[in-house]
Amino acid sequence: MKCSDIQRQLVFFIEKKIPLELSDQIIFHLESCKKCKHLYINIEATYNSTEDVSRFPVNPFFYTRLIQKIKNEEDRNKSDFFGLLLNKLSIPALFLLVLTAIYIGISLGSRLDNDNRLLVSENTRMLKLQQFADEYYLNELNEENIESILLTDK
Amino acid sequence: MEEEQLINGIIARDEQVTRSFIENYQSLVINTCRGFVGNNADAEDIAQDVFIEVIESINTFRMDSKLSTWLYRIAVNKSLNHIKKNKRRSFFQNLEEIISINKTSKFEESHHDSEHPLELFEKEERKKIINTAINSLSANQKIAFTLLKTNDMSYKEIAEVMNVSVSSVESLIHRAKINLQKKLVRYYSNQL
Numbered sequence: 597m598k599c600s601d602i603q604r605q606l607v608f609f610i611e612k613k614i615p616l617e618l619s620d621q622i623i624f625h626l627e628s629c630k631k632c633k634h635l636y637i638n639i640e641a642t643y644n645s646t647e648d649v650s651r652f653p654v655n656p657f658f659y660t661r662l663i664q665k666i667k668n669e670e671d672r673n674k675s676d677f678f679g680l681l682l683n684k685l686s687i688p689a690l691f692l693l694v695l696t697a698i699y700i701g702i703s704l705g706s707r708l709d710n711d712n713r714l715l716v717s718e719n720t721r722m723l724k725l726q727q728f729a730d731e732y733y734l735n736e737l738n739e740e741n742i743e744s745i746l747l748t749d750k
Numbered sequence: 751m752e753e754e755q756l757i758n759g760i761i762a763r764d765e766q767v768t769r770s771f772i773e774n775y776q777s778l779v780i781n782t783c784r785g786f787v788g789n790n791a792d793a794e795d796i797a798q799d800v801f802i803e804v805i806e807s808i809n810t811f812r813m814d815s816k817l818s819t820w821l822y823r824i825a826v827n828k829s830l831n832h833i834k835k836n837k838r839r840s841f842f843q844n845l846e847e848i849i850s851i852n853k854t855s856k857f858e859e860s861h862h863d864s865e866h867p868l869e870l871f872e873k874e875e876r877k878k879i880i881n882t883a884i885n886s887l888s889a890n891q892k893i894a895f896t897l898l899k900t901n902d903m904s905y906k907e908i909a910e911v912m913n914v915s916v917s918s919v920e921s922l923i924h925r926a927k928i929n930l931q932k933k934l935v936r937y938y939s940n941q942l
Contacts, residue, residue, distance in 0.1 A: 607931040631939075638938045643930070645876040646785075646884075646899045655794060658780070659772050662798050666805070 597625050602632050610640045753817050760808045772801055778818060779825050785900030786829035786892075787836075788881050796828050803828075815910060822911040826893055833885065883933040891926035894919050 602625050608614045609622050626633050759767025779800050784793035803824055811820060884892055893912060897903045905923075909916045 603935045604931070606935065607927045611927075635935060635938050638941075639931070639934045642876040642880050642934060645873060645880055654777055655780075658776050658794060658797070659769060661794075662772060662801055665798055666802060669802070 597621050599625075599629060599632050602626070602629070603635060606636060606639050607643060609636075610643055753813070756817070757808055757811060757813070760805060768805065775818065775821055776801075779821055782822055782825040782897070782901055783829045783832075785896045786826070787832055788877065792832065796832055797825070800825050800828055819907075819910045822897070823913075826897070826911065830889065830893075879934075879937065880930075883930050883937075886933065887926055887929055891922050891929065894922040895926040895930075898923055 602622055605614060605618065605622060609619060612619075614622075626636055756767060756771055760771055776797065779797040780790075780793050783796040783800070784790060787793055787796065800821065804821065811817070884895060887895065890912070894908055897908045897911060898905075903911075905916050905919045909919045912919065914922075
């Protein structure tokens with residue numbers, strides 16, 4: 597058997613899950629091939645180091661620590677209730693705030709525009725009155741100062 | 751105690767029943783987690799999270815499988831999530847280990863006090879090699895192989911936990927062994 601054939605069977609050989617005839621061939625090869633023997637020794641030791649976990653002892657304080665952890669989480673959740681509530685409401689509150697700010701801005705802007713329009717219409721009205729007065733000499737004093745009238749009057 | 755009684759007791763938050771449940775199943779859960787994460791401390795932390803999740807969501811358990819099967823599933827998922835999370839932190843942890851003066855003992859989990867330190871060191875190194883090889887398998891192969899090798903579960907039990915057929919489990923384990931073999935042969939061939 598070639599070394600590559602042996603190396604393809606090593607794990608199954610270690611687990612004793614190959615036919616007897618093949619197993620004998622592998623043993624024969626390992627006795628004569630140093631490289632494959634080295635591989636077999638190391639792979640067997642490493643592969644079998646996956647632990648038999650049932651050998652580990654049970655921690656006697658596991659239950660106590662678990663109950664304490666559950667209690668701590670419950671206490672944290674209670675005291676953090678308002679914090680949690682604020683957290684949950686923060687995004688909708690922020691959204692409302694932005695909408696409100698936009699609404700206020702639009703309202704202010706539209707009122708200013710109204711004021712400007714009022715001012716413009718008032719100015720237009722005054723201008724028309726002025727034109728009427730000028731046409732019918734109602735504001736003669738604009739043409740001549742009162743001082744000059746008084747000074748020249750005898 | 752029958753499973754149904756146990757479940758009703760946990761839902762009712764009966765302290766005695768809950769304690770009995772935890773004490774009966776803690777080995778199962780911790781050992782499953784240890785098979786994936788490789789150390790006791792992390793395994794116990796994950797096991798605590800498993801029990802907390804079970805207690806909180808026990809009323810959603812439909813009893814279409816055994817309680818132990820459900821526990822295995824949660825333990826496997828939490829362990830895999832822990833491994834994923836740790837992969838991100840491992841770079842910084844390794845850096846910390848290099849520059850740290852107070853290194854934690856690598857032998858703190860060994861209970862073979864009579865073993866020679868060199869033998870212990872070699873054992874730890876081999877465990878690291880095989881764990882690295884197992885972690886490089888695909889998720890399903892890793893789960894199937896770990897449950898078989900470290901929890902000594904039958905193919906049928908593994909199939910129930912993974913919710914697949916027995917033949918799928920056989921196929922997964924066979925491929926896992928072939929892949930592990932390739933990695934180990936490559937690793938030790940490079941040492942020659």
